[in-house]
Amino acid sequence: MTSERHTVGTQLSFALYGAANRMARLHKPFLEPLGLTFPQYLAILELLDGAPLSVGTLGARLDMDTGTITPLVKRLEGAGFVTRTRDPADERRVLVDLTPRGRALEAEVRGITDKIKSACQLTDQGMDDLRRTLEALAHPASE
Amino acid sequence: MTSERHTVGTQLSFALYGAANRMARLHKPFLEPLGLTFPQYLAILELLDGAPLSVGTLGARLDMDTGTITPLVKRLEGAGFVTRTRDPADERRVLVDLTPRGRALEAEVRGITDKIKSACQLTDQGMDDLRRTLEALAHPASE
DNA sequence: TTCGCTTATCTAGCGTACTAGATTTTAGAA
DNA sequence: TTCTAAAATCTAGTACGCTAGATAAGCGAA
Secondary structure, three states: OOOOOOHHOOOHHHHHHHHHHHHHHHHHHHHHHHHOHHHHHHHHHHHHHOOOHHHHHHHHHHHHOOHHHHHHHHHHHHHHOEEEEOOOEEEEEEEEEEOOOHHHHHHHHHHHHHHHHHHHHHOOHHHHHHHHHHHHOOOOOOO | OOOOOOOOOHHHHHHHHOOOOOHHHHHHHHHHHHOOOOHHHHHHHHOOOOOOEEHEEEHHOOOOOOOHHHHHHHHHHHHOOOOEEOOEEEEEEEEEEEHHHHHHOOOHHHHHHHHHHHHHHHHHHHHHHHHHHHHOOOOOOOO
């Protein structure tokens, strides 16, 4: 009945835009009780995997620009999850480290993955295939 | 060498977040000369497929909330691409229609799809499969 | 008709994302 | 050493994306 529609709905970029937004919304009910937003949750995950990290390194890992990561880290500091310290070896750098309060999030934060996985009803294999496809997508050939 | 990293990089949600951001960045050089942002480009595409639409209908098609779509449409109006008119049949509604200046974007806007397609180096088949996978993803079962 | 409920849109406020420009530290050259 | 350029971070401004609350028009029932 909507046979004449052939524009936005057929665009890969629109599907991607929608799926990413839906995924963030799916996380919200689990993250809100912890006092985290979705991008903040990604930052905490990255820090759990090896803090301290410089602001620049953290941003690069998450593919976030300096104008995004700086205020995000400051909010995490304000919430008491991380500390920000000038690197004594290079005073240009700011090292971000987890506080005990930040580390205490680990169990709950890691548990969220499983809850999302079941909500998506994807097999481990399907999820992994999709992840790999997305990682390759829209990446300039040089990288 | 980074064999111990196993957190953010392995998350489907992170891959999705990154791919959507990269896709929007990929569009930017084509959209900037037209004076459009990526979400505005999606709105124009939807309107080209059948204007006028009410603010609510347009938002629903794009899966954008009222707090997002209202200011977006007002900016499109300010740029002279659309008009906003109260629906005489129901004064609660605001109908969004393309101006001649808005319709004049059609050729260039539709051409962007092909440019993105070649930048992504995906076959039509691969693109379509991915699109279908994403459309199903993170959609509650009821829909 | 009028009360009250629903629907459609708008507004305000917070947290991303992005760009561009400013600041501070480091490092190299004259 | 001092001048200069590069690197790391910060700040300001615009545009989403979300929530919550406000406004206004339609609509059914007493």
